[in-house]
Amino acid sequence: MVEQVEQSTGRRPQEVLADAGYFSEDNVTTLRKRGMSVLIPPERVRRRQWRERCTPPTSPPPKGASVSEWMRYRLKLPENRERYRKREQSVEPVFGQIKQARGLRQFLLRGLDKVSAMWQLEYAAHNLLKLYRARVVLEPPG
Numbered sequence: 565m566v567e568q569v570e571q572s573t574g575r576r577p578q579e580v581l582a583d584a585g586y587f588s589e590d591n592v593t594t595l596r597k598r599g600m601s602v603l604i605p606p607e608r609v610r611r612r613q614w615r616e617r618c619t620p621p622t623s624p625p626p627k628g629a630s631v632s633e634w635m636r637y638r639l640k641l642p643e644n645r646e647r648y649r650k651r652e653q654s655v656e657p658v659f660g661q662i663k664q665a666r667g668l669r670q671f672l673l674r675g676l677d678k679v680s681a682m683w684q685l686e687y688a689a690h691n692l693l694k695l696y697r698a699r700v701v702l703e704p705p706g
Contacts, residue, residue, distance in 0.1 A: 565582075565586075566595065566600070576598065577600055578600060579600060579647075580600050580604070581648055582603075582604045584609065585608075587604040587606050587635070589630070589632070592631050593631060602635075603638060603639060604635060605639060606635050618645060620641060620642055621637055625637045658690065661690065662687075662690055666686065
């Protein structure tokens with residue numbers, strides 16, 4: 565995904581926030597070596613857990629701590645916890661809006677190319693509607 569971002573934007577991301585499904589010691593190590601800040605929980609975390617209070621760590625992880633232990637430490641730091649929590653506000657709503665408001669709950673076609681084309685069409689419609697609504701609000705009629 566990072567490579568796709570680089571290809572699309574021509575820039576390397578400074579920070580990577582991802583679901584636990586993307587956690588592996590290799591992923592975290594590779595991204596850190598490329599100069600990126602990484603926040604990926606080593607195990608699945610319930611959404612409301614990010615809203616609960618968490619006691620910040622009083623000392624850094626021991627020298628020689630595993631990548632998982634290091635990541636758990638980083639995610640307990642208040643500033644990182646808040647950054648990761650904002651992730652659900654930026655990406656997740658788009659999928660909810662497409663599923664609920666636009667009614668895309670299953671694909672009508674088979675095959676990766678056809679499904680990819682359906683997603684691109686759906687994303688384009690979603691973004692065009694957002695732009696249209698923003699224009700209507702920003703530019704009063706007449």
